[in-house]
Amino acid sequence: MQLKLYDTLSREKRVFRPLDPARVRMYVCGPTVYDFAHIGNARPVIVFDVLFRLLRHLAKQGVWDGGKGGTDVVYVRNITDVDDKIIARAAEQYPDLPLNAAIKKVTAETEAQFHADVAALGCLPPTHEPRATEHIEEMKALIERLIASGHAYVAADHVLFSVPSMPDYGRLSRRSLDEMVAGARVELRQPGAEAARAAAVSDGQGRIRMEVAEPGTYALRAEREGYFVLDKARVEIGEGPSELSVVLNHIQELAESVDVVYSPPAIDVGQTSDQRQLNNVQVQAVPYPASQDVRRALPMFGGVVQAADGEAHVNGGAADQTSYTLNGFNAADPATGQLEARVSIEAVRGLELEGTRIPAARGRGSAGSLDLETAMGDDRFRTAAANFIPSFSTERGLILNKWTPRLSFSGPVARGRAWFHDGFDAFYDVDTVPELPRGQDRSRELTTSNLFRLQVNLRPSNILTASHLWNYTDSHHYELSFLSPAETTRERRRSLNMATVRDQIYLSGGTLLDIGFAATRTVL
Structure with missing residues (x-):
């Protein structure tokens, strides 16, 4: 005989197999003892009493220990004997008593009535029935650990x-x-x-x-x-x-901005590297130059210095000594080892920088590791647009000299199962050098970026994601100046395509199988 229980994660009935064949453990949230139980409180008591009896019956038959019949069934149901409702009821019913005495009186009376009601229903008592007030110190220690770990x-x-x-x-x-x-x-x-x-x-x-x-x-x-x-x-x-x-x-x-209050980070002995993060709000609040390049946000991290050419130096290392990843995939240029890819700030959800002593999963990079995490859509369609009005210059004629539009669009492909997010930005710039003759006095640069991401939940335990990043740069009279006339400049064109596919499968026992593939093609 097999017992099947409904699994909320997989949305199907599954055969129950205990983690420990010698001991089946069941925990049920018990009452908060500030008022008498009603019929709604009685329902879970009866339901789990039936399950407790069934588990004991199957244990005696030896369903889980090879027919020996020695499996122990432990049923734990707690008593919540302190919370805001209990304190309020105690102060209301016994205003003349000290608060702690009033609380004990309310909880003792209510708990006794609850046990009498449960016995009248014919339900078995649990194996253990701990009270919250008996474990306050353990709760405080657990809360402190949760705060320290973020x-x-x-x-x-x-x-x-x-x-x-x-x-x-x-x-x-x-x-x-x-x-x-x-x-x-x-x-x-x-x-x-x-x-x-x-x-x-x-x-x-x-x-x-x-x-x-x-x-x-x-x-x-x-x-x-x-x-x-x-x-x-x-x-x-x-x-x-x-x-x-x-x-x-x-x-x-x-x-568009938040107040960031610094508090000293807790020391985690299990964390072997220095970790720092910037969220979406902080990234978008950076006073960017006209190019709106997310790489300009890196100096927000302590220990990162931006050179005049835009290259970021982490912890004193060269630009190619940092490992760069985009949603976990290597995004560094194969030839230079630097972060050449451009990602719209509308698509960025957060940046995470790890210092030295980098785990093996982050690959090489003696100076540090930078991961760009980008956004994903949800079950609501969302659109954001900015900087769609260009600027004009009248120097040596009316021309459009700067335009930096940004656009993002996201939403569901199939509600509750598949979503997409697309982030686009462009940077168009025309510079005029008045010291040079007409017709040879202007440089032009066009840089565009588009990141498209797709997530499909094939099953609740199987998540498939894919993305495509496209960059294009076209520079005419690159590095033009009064010391470098048009004849000494060059034309520069560059395109980048980066495609990724990732499949995450949650297996039994808490194991995660993570499979990914990425391909990058750069054309100069």
Whole structure:
């Protein structure tokens, strides 16, 4: 006999095979003991009681240990005996008692009633039932580790999970980060009150469930890293279930600059190299020259110096001593070893620079490793355009002398499964040298770049991505000046095509199979 359970990731029923055939472990989130249980609270208790009984029955039959019947089944259900709702209920019911004593009285009464209700339903007690207050120190240590590793952050006296620190966030729901605001903390307060009457954190679908003691007018506050804080919004909560829709505005979409507050980085003994990042907001806030070249953002990193010719020198090394990658693929020029490729700043999601002691996965580069991560579309069509109005010069006749348009377009190919992103930019420049005779006094340069990316989720555990980067440069009378007349200059044309394909397959046991191929062709 085999037990099949529904797997949310693969969206199919799969045969259950325990990680340890000698011990099957099941953890279930238990009650928050501040009020009596209702029929909705009873449902999961009954469902997991049935599963607990079934697992014990199969264990006795020896389904997982070759017929021996010795598999141990452990059922753990916690008791949450401290949180904002419990504190509020304790202060309300027992105002004359010290707060800690009031909390213990509320939780003891509610927990006893919960156990009586569960017994009346005929459900078995769990193997272990730990209380939250018994493990506060372990929680604090875990939270400190999450903050130090960048997976959590402190905001308004709360510690929240940093969703961007998890690259594959959304795989389970098959939704992109732009569709949902997971990890947002929402609080309801009575006007003028400091303590929250109800608080919750949105789940992976961006949904929140809260219970308030009584209907009325409340002040709503919602916040999450990367979004503007929604504060003091007035909402009316009526009798019975109420549904609210809360919209948080993404900072990246509505702002062009951010305040960056420096805090000393934690020392991670497992990190053998110095890592620094620039996100999309910081990259676009750089005061670029007219060419809008993303390479001009590199001096934002400490230890990077830009030479007059535009070459970046990392940690004192030569330009060809740095490893350059685009979405994980080698993007350095095969002949010079330098970053010659041009990428529109509209397409860049972030830059990551690693110093010395580079891991083997990043390839060679004694000075450091620079990875350009570019954007991908989601289930909403988006368009951005900038600098489409050119400038003109009247020096020796009316001419169009500068034009730097930028355009990006992204959206779904098949909603929930396939998306694309296209970023284009161009730089057109005409310089006039008044010391030279007419007809030989102007240089012209046209540089264009287009990056197209496509992602297809063949299965929830199989993600296929492809990209094509195209660069074209055409310079007429290159390096023209009053000391270098037209006869001494040269014509320069250059095109670059870089195509990549990457297939990521998540195997059982947490193993990731990552297969990639890239091809680059440069024509001078």
